[in-house]
Amino acid sequence: MAPSTVDYTLYLVTDSTPAILGGKDLVAVVKAAVEGGATIVQLRDKTSDTSELIQIAKQLHQVTKPAGVPLLINDRVDVALAAGVDGVHIGQDDMDLKSARKLLGPGAIIGVTANNLEEALEAARDGADYLGVGTVYATPTKENTKSIIGTAGVQQILSELAAQGFGSVKTVAIGGINAGNAQRIMYQCAATEKQLDGVAVVSAIMASHDPKTATQNLRKLISEPPPFASSTSKKQLTRNDIVAQLPDIIKRMAERKPLCHNMTNLVVQNFAANVALAVGSSPIMSNNGLEAGDLAALGGSLVINMGTTTPEMRSNHLKALAAYNAVGGPVLLDPVGAGATQHRKDGVKALMAGGYFDLIKGNEGEIRTVSGAQGVKQHGVDSGASQLTLEDRVKLVTGTAARERNIVLMTGATDVVSDGERTLTISNGHKYLGEITGSGCTLGTTIASVMAVERDDKLLAAVAGILMYEIAAERAGIREDVKGPGTFVPAFIDELYRVRQECVNGDSRWVDAVK
Ligand code: 3NM
Ligand code: MG
Numbered sequence: 414m415a416p417s418t419v420d421y422t423l424y425l426v427t428d429s430t431p432a433i434l435g436g437k438d439l440v441a442v443v444k445a446a447v448e449g450g451a452t453i454v455q456l457r458d459k460t461s462d463t464s465e466l467i468q469i470a471k472q473l474h475q476v477t478k479p480a481g482v483p484l485l486i487n488d489r490v491d492v493a494l495a496a497g498v499d500g501v502h503i504g505q506d507d508m509d510l511k512s513a514r515k516l517l518g519p520g521a522i523i524g525v526t527a528n529n530l531e532e533a534l535e536a537a538r539d540g541a542d543y544l545g546v547g548t549v550y551a552t553p554t555k556e557n558t559k560s561i562i563g564t565a566g567v568q569q570i571l572s573e574l575a576a577q578g579f580g581s582v583k584t585v586a587i588g589g590i591n592a593g594n595a596q597r598i599m600y601q602c603a604a605t606e607k608q609l610d611g612v613a614v615v616s617a618i619m620a621s622h623d624p625k626t627a628t629q630n631l632r633k634l635i636s637e638p639p640p641f642a643s644s645t646s647k648k649q650l651t652r653n654d655i656v657a658q659l660p661d662i663i664k665r666m667a668e669r670k671p672l673c674h675n676m677t678n679l680v681v682q683n684f685a686a687n688v689a690l691a692v693g694s695s696p697i698m699s700n701n702g703l704e705a706g707d708l709a710a711l712g713g714s715l716v717i718n719m720g721t722t723t724p725e726m727r728s729n730h731l732k733a734l735a736a737y738n739a740v741g742g743p744v745l746l747d748p749v750g751a752g753a754t755q756h757r758k759d760g761v762k763a764l765m766a767g768g769y770f771d772l773i774k775g776n777e778g779e780i781r782t783v784s785g786a787q788g789v790k791q792h793g794v795d796s797g798a799s800q801l802t803l804e805d806r807v808k809l810v811t812g813t814a815a816r817e818r819n820i821v822l823m824t825g826a827t828d829v830v831s832d833g834e835r836t837l838t839i840s841n842g843h844k845y846l847g848e849i850t851g852s853g854c855t856l857g858t859t860i861a862s863v864m865a866v867e868r869d870d871k872l873l874a875a876v877a878g879i880l881m882y883e884i885a886a887e888r889a890g891i892r893e894d895v896k897g898p899g900t901f902v903p904a905f906i907d908e909l910y911r912v913r914q915e916c917v918n919g920d921s922r923w924v925d926a927v928k
Contacts, residue, residue, distance in 0.1 A: 416500070416522045416542040419483055420452040421611035423632055424545075424585045425618050426487070426502075427473075428554060429458050433620045439469065442624045444476045449628025451618070452611070455502050455524075457487035470496035483522055490516050500524070502545065505532060510539040526587075528559045533570045534577060543583035545613055546570055549598065550589030550766050554615045558588060563766060564601040565785060565816055567609070575607035587613040592630055593735060596639040597769045604818045604833070611635070640741030641769050643818075643871060647834050652927060655876055660921035662867050662877045667693035667917050671865030672713025675858055676700045676733060678720030678749065681851035684902075685716075688855040691909035692881065694862035702732030709736040714865035716857050717770075719760055720749035727760055734768035743864035743871070746770040747857040751782035758782060765817075771864060771871055773813075774822040774857055777801060783821075784813045799825060803838070811836045820871050822860070824853060828879055832872040839876065840928050841883035843890035845905075848898040856882050859909075884926045885909040 425446050429439050443454055454477050456470055470484070470492055477484040483499035486492045488507045493500060500522030503513055513523055524543040527533035533544055546567050548558040560566075567586050574582060586598055590612045602609045612635060621627035648654070673694040675685050682698050689696035697708060709715070715737045717730050737744045751761045761783060764770075773783055777799055801809065806829050814821040815833030822830040828839040846852040860878030867874035885908035889895060895904045912923050 415520065419522060419542070419583070421543060421583050421585050422452045422635065423450060423628065424453045424455070424611055424613035425451040425628070426455045426457050426587070426613055426615045428615045428619045429461070433554065433616050435620070437624075440472050440476060442619060443473050445625035446618050446628045447477055447480045447482050449625040450632035451482065451628050453483050453485070455485045455487055457502075457615075463492065466492045467495045470498055474498050485522060485524065493517065493521070500542070502526070510536060510541055514540060527570065528562070530570055530573050533574060534579070537574055537579035537582045541582060543585060543610070545587045546584050547586060548588030549586050550594070552589040552616070555588070561588070563762075564598055567598075567602050568605045568816060571602065571605045571607040571609065575605070580607055583610045585609065585611045585613045590614050591617040592627070592634060594768075595631055596634045596637070597738070599635050600639050600642060601769075601816075601818050604815055639738070639769065641738055641743070641771060644869060647832065647872070648870065650835055650837060650873060650876065655873070655880070656924045656927055658873060659877050659880060659924050659927075660916045660919075662863060662874070663693070663881055663913055663916035666863055666866045667913050669866050670695045671862060672697060672708065672711045673858060673862045673865060674699060674705070674708050674713055674715045674733075675718070676730060677716060677718035677854060677858075680721060681718075681854040684851045685855050685858045687906050688909060689858050689862055691906045691913065692859050692862050693913045694865065696858070700726070700729055702729030705733035705736040709733075709740050709742050712742070712865070714743040714745065714861040716745045716747060716861045717764065718747040718749055718854055718857060719751065719757060720747075720854065722757060722760065727763055730764055731767045734764065738768045743771040743861060743868070744769070745857050745861040745864065746773045747854060748773065748775050748779045748783055749854070751775060751779040770817070770819055772820040772822060772860060772875055773817065774824065774853075774860065776824055776853065777806065780809065780813065780821060780823040784809055803827060803829075807831075807836055807838070820875050822875060822879070824856065830872065830875050830879065835872055837872075837876060839879050839883065841880060841887060841926065843883070843886040845890050845895075845898050845901040846883075846886050849902055880924075880927055881909070881912055884923055885912050887926060888912075
């Protein structure tokens with residue numbers, strides 16, 4: 414098989430250890446996987462003797478060859494030659510690529526493990542046919558993996574390969590990939606100019622009780638966009654475009670009363686529920702991941718707010734995230750205090766590795782942590798003084814949204830919001846929002862409420878939520894009965910309600926306040 418015609422869509426790496434293969438027969442599992450749609454197979458066996466390995470390779474080849482599926486051997490060039498299979502996969506500690514190529518010839522398929530940019534570029538330069546890029550996510554399957562690079566690390570490698578003229582080298586992502594994340598990984602990595610050619614899995618197929626069905630399922634998942642994929646082409650959003658559409662969106666929300674599921678902190682639960690009611694959604698405040706599946710089926714949106722963190726919270730968040738992702742229900746992440754403690758930093762990473770957030774909102778410190786910036790110092794959950802210029806904030810927000818393929822909102826005196834292509838700044842609002850607790854959290858509730866009814870253009874939904882919220886705050890802030898933060902809160906809830914009622918009644922003059 415010529416290396417250039419190989420299909421890398423679903424790459425199976427075998428594992429014969431009892432922990433993964435269990436009592437199953439290796440050849441039978443590979444046969445089932447090939448029938449189920451695995452497009453390339455690598456025999457990876459770190460323990461068998463050489464003669465045994467050659468025997469196993471020959472047996473597997475009898476299964477893969479008739480199906481036109483290439484078979485590679487991990488590490489062992491000698492075994493590949495002796496068994497007459499299609500090529501090898503070499504790790505960084507194995508035989509070097511040039512020597513392997515000399516031994517196997519130009520017709521062999523040779524792939525290399527790339528854990529970072531340097532390794533990827535070197536392998537591409539030396540003529541690798543494909544790269545196994547990872548470790549994407551932590552996996553019990555391989556001990557001593559070097560670093561966990563996530564989809565962000567994969568994308569960095571993909572774009573640099575393209576930039577340096579290695580666009581034609583094939584790439585598969587590997588490490589912790591399964592039916593729960595394969596679709597998202599393909600989707601997020603497609604944000605770069607150079608696309609992944611496929612995903613490589615071990616346990617998702619090898620450890621399955623039904624490897625054929627597991628393979629078919631993975632094939633199906635990676636061939637279609639995830640339920641949360643953005644559907645439409647990105648329309649321009651000028652002030653006029655926004656102002657023209659805002660009242661209808663808010664009216665739609667008031668009429669449909671979408672469920673807005675809040676997994677939020679103890680401090681703001683009551684306030685967030687009142688804000689949801691005022692803007693026109695139907696709040697449920699549930700931090701129990703076990704009921705998220707039922708709630709996700711109701712067609713609303715989810716807010717995951719990391720404030721007042723507890724040890725068991727993360728698993729509840731991950732359960733709910735998976736449930737909403739599975740049906741395409743919009744999910745908003747509010748990484749409260751993300752940079753303040755190690756637990757929260759780890760939490761942000763775990764959540765972003767565990768699912769897709771349609772929107773991530775936070776203050777400057779929080780969004781910097783989300784973006785992966787090192788050494789962000791955050792003392793409390795309040796925003797603190799800005800350390801970045803507006804230009805840098807725009808760059809950071811746009812870049813993070815492009816990378817995550819979602820919407821990122823950085824709040825501040827000027828809010829910056831982007832979908833990675835369109836970036837807007839918004840400077841409505843009132844100073845009392847900074848003097849009360851929960852204004853950031855309940856902005857999240859407002860935006861998520863709008864996202865539940867405006868699915869087509871998530872950026873437009875975010876902008877509608879921000880403007881409704883900030884203009885209501887302006888109206889409340891200038892009221893004569895408002896003397897300070899204390900009287901501001903009830904007035905603000907009233908004004909959110911008033912904006913909504915005006916939209917229902919067709920009075921859209923409030924949008925004149927859009928700056
Ligand atoms: N190589 P699973 S991770 C064989 O990072 C292998 O280079 C990796 O197993 C790398 O699909 C890995 O069960 C194991 O997570 C992947
Ligand atoms: Mg190796």
